[in-house]
Amino acid sequence: MQTNQLIDILNRDLADEHAATLRYLVHSYFEGEDNEFGAPILSRAREEMWHMHWLGMVIGKLGGEPELVPAKYPFDPSNRGSILQSYIDYEENLVPHYNKEAEQVDDSHIKRVLEREAWESGIHAQKFRKMLDKLSTEDAKTLPGAEAELPEEFLNTLQQEVAAKYSNMLTHIRDSWVFQKQGISGWKLMDQAMEMMKQLAHFTEDVAENGLYPQLEVEEVERQTDLTAALSNKEETLKQSLARHEALQKQDETQKHKGFLLNLDLTIRQEAYQIAELQDMRKNK
């Protein structure tokens, strides 16, 4: 198979794994991540992130541009039962899909990754099946969800932060894959991206706990081919993010929510740290 063809195939898989990550993540936030429904679904979301990462690393190594727009995740949203059945169908379909792709490639690592995505999808299907079997009739007929408690304007602000952090995080991940051959920089960017995932989770959970679908939409992902320019742009984006968060910290509404305030303080400190690290990386790379 030609490299371009292989990159196209892997990019379609990447978009699917991205879709699964978002679907399970958002579902788990609606359920609440620390209960019998939310916790196992969050666990699946994390495994889908590995699946994304392995594919992204291979695409970057092959010199490809990773596809960062997620595919659609088809599911029947009627109730918990129908949703879980959709997840089972989705994961079961991936087993022959990935096995077939694995047969077509010669590279031992790529083959192993695709085979693993196949068998882990099979295990995901089994785990969702177990959840569905355990659901009470009442729970199977209903949907998770909550009423909005926070004011609309504040929730809109949080939604904007979800969208901004999500895009910034994706840019970091993309660069960690694309610049993987340029010393330690790629790894450092992935390290920062993991912190950003946590920061994103703080905003996203609050949005979902208020019954809203989090605005996890790709706004803008820069596709830099030059590492120095990428680092410089990241620094600028993070400075803007930090300034917005410092302003948000001072708002009266923010001051009313102690838990949120604590997480925001953490994010602000981490952003300042990341900016300083990026400056050093640009100087020393």
Ligand SMILES: [Fe+2]
């Ligand atoms: Fe997966």
Ligand SMILES: [Fe+2]
């Ligand atoms: Fe899966």
